Amino acid sequence: MSMLEGVGRPEGDDVAGRCGYQGAAGAFSHEACTDLRPWDEAVAYETFEHVLEALAVGDIGCALIPVENSTIGRVEPAATLVENSGLHIVSEVWRPIRLALMAPHGARLSDIKTAESHPIALRQCTGTLTGLNIEPVIVFDTAGAARAVAEANDKSRAAVAPARAAEVYDLSILRNDIQDEADNRTRFVLLSAKPA
Missing domain, CATH: 3.40.190.10 (Periplasmic binding protein-like II)
Structure with missing residues (x-):
């Protein structure tokens, strides 16, 4: 059974104000999501797949996914999932990553x-x-x-x-600052089921 089966789906404008991200409260994706704009609700999912599935079925209005990092390059498997999702990139943000x-x-x-x-x-x-x-x-x-x-x-x-x-x-x-490169940044993309 999918993690999303049986989840009550908000309707109308309630969905537009919900942004999904992978991780728990306090994760970089959560910080980037809440920094990007003031959402009615930032919704946590365990995996990138669950975030994109929630967006595809209409449980959330947008999803924020990391796709590239200045230290390691492509963020796999997230970048591949985004490319193959059929969803639309409507915004992006580079965020400093301090570990x-x-x-x-x-x-x-x-x-x-x-x-x-x-x-x-x-x-x-x-x-x-x-x-x-x-x-x-x-x-x-x-x-x-x-x-x-x-x-x-x-x-x-x-x-x-x-x-x-x-x-x-x-x-x-x-x-603090245990990342190997001081200028460590990640690019997050904001996805929507509809083009901007």
Whole structure:
């Protein structure tokens, strides 16, 4: 069964004010979505596929998807999904991506054995994590990683996420700006089922 089956569909203008994004509250996509314009509601989905499906069936009016990063290039599989979706790009925004290493309160950098995050975020700080002898652990989302680390309250586990996620999930930032390139940016596209 699809994640969207049985979801009540807003009608009319209610849909136009809903923008979907991949990830949890505090993720880069969430920040980019809310920075782009004041939506009635920013709606989180676990995968890029779920976001695009929600847009295609009319549960949301727009979707914001990352497609390119200045450090790693194309954001796969998101870029391919956008290209094959039949949906329309109506706007785009480049956003600075600053990654922070965060852990439960009381943890020290020397305690950290693993860092959890979305694979794209982990690729953007490979050099830093290697230098700190921290093993990367892939999860579905940056902010989702922060939430999981907070819930586990294990001082050997950290998350790589936006600094805002530390506030949302009550974590301590052990190190800011851990991305390997200082000018790290991601291009997000705003999609609609209809052309602008």
